[in-house]
Amino acid sequence: MLTRRHLLCCGAAAGLFTALAGPSRAGLLNPCRSGIPDALRPLVERTFDGLDASQLWDVHTHLLGTGDSGSGCTVNAQLSQWWHPVEVLRKRFILNAACVPADAPSVDRAYVERLQALAEDFPVGARWMLFAFDHACDSAGRPVAAHTTFHVPNAYAAGVAAACPQRFAWVASIHPHRPDALARLDEALAQGAVALKWLPSAMNIDLRHPRLRPFYERLAAARLPVIVHCGEERAVPGAGRDELGNPLHVRAALAQGVRVVVAHCASLGNALDLDLKRPREASAFALFARLMDEDWGGRLMGDISVTLQTNRKPEVARTLFTREDWHPRLLHGSDYPLPGIPAAVRLTALVKAGLLDAADAPQLDTLREYNPLLFDLALKRLTRWRGARLSPAVFATRLHFQRPAVS
Ligand SMILES: [Zn+2]
Numbered sequence: 001m002l003t004r005r006h007l008l009c010c011g012a013a014a015g016l017f018t019a020l021a022g023p024s025r026a027g028l029l030n031p032c033r034s035g036i037p038d039a040l041r042p043l044v045e046r047t048f049d050g051l052d053a054s055q056l057w058d059v060h061t062h063l064l065g066t067g068d069s070g071s072g073c074t075v076n077a078q079l080s081q082w083w084h085p086v087e088v089l090r091k092r093f094i095l096n097a098a099c100v101p102a103d104a105p106s107v108d109r110a111y112v113e114r115l116q117a118l119a120e121d122f123p124v125g126a127r128w129m130l131f132a133f134d135h136a137c138d139s140a141g142r143p144v145a146a147h148t149t150f151h152v153p154n155a156y157a158a159g160v161a162a163a164c165p166q167r168f169a170w171v172a173s174i175h176p177h178r179p180d181a182l183a184r185l186d187e188a189l190a191q192g193a194v195a196l197k198w199l200p201s202a203m204n205i206d207l208r209h210p211r212l213r214p215f216y217e218r219l220a221a222a223r224l225p226v227i228v229h230c231g232e233e234r235a236v237p238g239a240g241r242d243e244l245g246n247p248l249h250v251r252a253a254l255a256q257g258v259r260v261v262v263a264h265c266a267s268l269g270n271a272l273d274l275d276l277k278r279p280r281e282a283s284a285f286a287l288f289a290r291l292m293d294e295d296w297g298g299r300l301m302g303d304i305s306v307t308l309q310t311n312r313k314p315e316v317a318r319t320l321f322t323r324e325d326w327h328p329r330l331l332h333g334s335d336y337p338l339p340g341i342p343a344a345v346r347l348t349a350l351v352k353a354g355l356l357d358a359a360d361a362p363q364l365d366t367l368r369e370y371n372p373l374l375f376d377l378a379l380k381r382l383t384r385w386r387g388a389r390l391s392p393a394v395f396a397t398r399l400h401f402q403r404p405a406v407s
Helices: 004-020 023-028 038-048 091-097 107-119 154-163 181-190 210-222 247-255 284-292 314-322 324-329 347-352 358-370 372-382
Strands: 057-062 127-131 168-172 195-198 226-229 260-263 270-272 281-283 300-303
Touching (some): 038 358, 038 372, 107 372, 127 154, 181 210, 210 247, 270 284, 284 314, 347 358
Parallel strands (some): 195 226, 260 300
Antiparallel strands (some): 270 281
């Protein structure tokens, strides 16, 4: 059933669509439909078959805003590349991915409303972990505006989650160089944050630096996982310190007892293999795989968001599917709003790589037009490699994050 909100959202989004691209580039943009058609119901049922929705937490969901609702969110207009997309995806693609109309009275509100509407297509119990995103900071812990691609305050993420606790939890972001970093961490814990998010290369965080020790101690004591982006980051340039995204750096946190989730399983780009006497480049994913085979007492995990995107090698998915021993430590995440960018995942490429049955592609394509989050989940449930697929454990993520403050 179409609600008034849907009509407002999608009517305006159609205007955005035309203004941006014209009809000839329709395939590049999210048509922002709503209301799942009956014809897609069997696909949705297959998606949830064997899953416990009450355990299904999407561990990688971005909040985004311009601050026009008083949220405190900011976007750095000077940067032409931002976010996590394929190459040069600009703001308009991200807003379209999230179905934020060009003439929305409030970008902040339209973003959250669309996310809520998408969530309503999921069974009761499914939740999304909404990310705050701190500023890039210098070595003295002062925010550096020129390096801050976008900023989402902790208070905003906490507030959005508190307003809809049956669907959302929130993830704090605190730069550890801040003079009051520990106080901020205590505050986030008190407000029920279920994890912490860092993007070291953009935020200027060296995970190995001894100054992080007290912060790690507090994280370990609270058992609060830190979600760390590792591997290449093309879209959030920030401080531009690519070497800080080396997956091997997370050993410093693990060694101090911190639970770590490597975002995207470090599935993009290369990093120096620092274990060699003469370090040379290796794929970041290979370094992540090495870590996963080390004994860290179950503290190392990886989120599988965007690992099926067209800019990832099929070997990544093949490894994730076949390494069943990893599955209890692989976590479902969407990296929303990226699944709303149709070009990000080309189903024909997945079929060609032997990962997707060609017969499933047309319905998946249609589902993406209505609900990119459902599409993302369905894709992860349907893809396989020579019979191996992601087991239900990958989608039972709640146990890794639930804290007493969250009901
Ligand atoms: Zn992300």
